[in-house]
Amino acid sequence: MPTQNIISRPNTGFEPLLVRHPANPILTSKDWPYLINSVFNAAATLLPDGTTLLLCRCEDRRGLSHLCAARSANGVDGWQIDSEPTLMPSPKDYPEEIWGIEDPRITFVPELQQYVVTYTSYSRGGPGVSLALTKDFRTFERYGVIMPPDDKDSALLPRRINGYWALIHRPATNLGAHMWISYSPDLRHWGSHRLMLEARRGAWWDANKIGLSPPPIETSRGWLVLYHGVRHTPSGCLYRLGLALFDLENPEKCLLRGDSWIFGPEAEYELHGDVDDVVFPCGYTMDADGDTLNIYYGAADCAIALARASVRSLLGWLDANGCCERRQRAQDL
Numbered sequence: 448m449p450t451q452n453i454i455s456r457p458n459t460g461f462e463p464l465l466v467r468h469p470a471n472p473i474l475t476s477k478d479w480p481y482l483i484n485s486v487f488n489a490a491a492t493l494l495p496d497g498t499t500l501l502l503c504r505c506e507d508r509r510g511l512s513h514l515c516a517a518r519s520a521n522g523v524d525g526w527q528i529d530s531e532p533t534l535m536p537s538p539k540d541y542p543e544e545i546w547g548i549e550d551p552r553i554t555f556v557p558e559l560q561q562y563v564v565t566y567t568s569y570s571r572g573g574p575g576v577s578l579a580l581t582k583d584f585r586t587f588e589r590y591g592v593i594m595p596p597d598d599k600d601s602a603l604l605p606r607r608i609n610g611y612w613a614l615i616h617r618p619a620t621n622l623g624a625h626m627w628i629s630y631s632p633d634l635r636h637w638g639s640h641r642l643m644l645e646a647r648r649g650a651w652w653d654a655n656k657i658g659l660s661p662p663p664i665e666t667s668r669g670w671l672v673l674y675h676g677v678r679h680t681p682s683g684c685l686y687r688l689g690l691a692l693f694d695l696e697n698p699e700k701c702l703l704r705g706d707s708w709i710f711g712p713e714a715e716y717e718l719h720g721d722v723d724d725v726v727f728p729c730g731y732t733m734d735a736d737g738d739t740l741n742i743y744y745g746a747a748d749c750a751i752a753l754a755r756a757s758v759r760s761l762l763g764w765l766d767a768n769g770c771c772e773r774r775q776r777a778q779d780l
């Protein structure tokens with residue numbers, strides 16, 4: 448009898464860098480204390496007492512999304528879910544949220560002693576990036592739209608770079624959807640926009656459309672970035688994950704980028720849902736060993752799942768398989 452944890456595609460022979468948790472999917476709409484259609488694409492952070500907090504995207508039966516916090520002592524089960532939405536769209540004061548708020552990312556910023564949440568606000572003009580600050584995930588200070596449509600897949604770096612806050616985001620144009628980085632003195636006014644990582648072209652798994660997945664992971668070697676690539680196929684889009692490394696003090700400089708994807712839809716709960724063939728992480732937590740990552744990802748726009756990875760192994764894989772971005776561009780674009 449197949450169960451939901453059995454991999455339904457044949458073993459590909461590739462060494463897995465991200466290992467699925469046997470309890471997957473760890474959260475679904477059935478766990479929710481109020482009626483929702485689906486829960487997916489959660490941001491993640493550790494609270495001061497070690498509790499894992501997920502800020503989950505919940506979609507209601509109108510198709511509109513809001514955010515709801517779930518807390519767990521071990522990050523796997525025993526979730527305490529807020530009994531009502533934690534952050535609702537507020538179109539009266541923030542008209543850009545008229546069609547909901549989606550896909551949050553959380554960055555704890557030591558200088559501010561606050562969590563900065565960036566999320567997609569779905570306006571009549573398309574999806575844009577909004578920002579809010581919180582100390583406790585109970586009250587939020589909204590800054591409104593910081594990147595106008597069409598823009599999403601955004602996260603703040605946890606510290607200033609050369610005196611400025613740095614935001615990674617994904618504006619989309621007719622020429623493609625690439626990752627950009629922008630800088631700000633105050634989190635409200637943004638400039639010095641620079642292209643950070645380009646979608647490839649042609650038949651590549653990450654052709655035409657890429658975007659940041661969880662916030663970048665700071666390592667001694669650089670910012671480790673998991674990004675998603677979207678492949679358009681005759682039967683729909685395929686969302687997979689790739690890996691790149693960026694310079695610590697000059698984060699628009701790509702040091703290494705892998706050619707292959709490192710994680711893609713394989714398990715039943717990733718292959719079938721409201722949107723088939725989607726793995727979409729928006730958050731991670733780091734274990735006390737400073738190496739083990741808990742990566743929380745939306746599966747098929749229907750559930751939240753967990754995969755574990757080692758920073759050392761991810762960097763080792765990039766050393767073995769990555770190449771310098773400039774050489775890459777010359778070859779393939």
Ligand code: BMA
Pocket residue numbers: 488549550686722725727745748
């Ligand atoms: C992207 C985002 C995600 C979603 C994915 C697959 O464009 O909107 O929220 O999970 O599509 O539907």
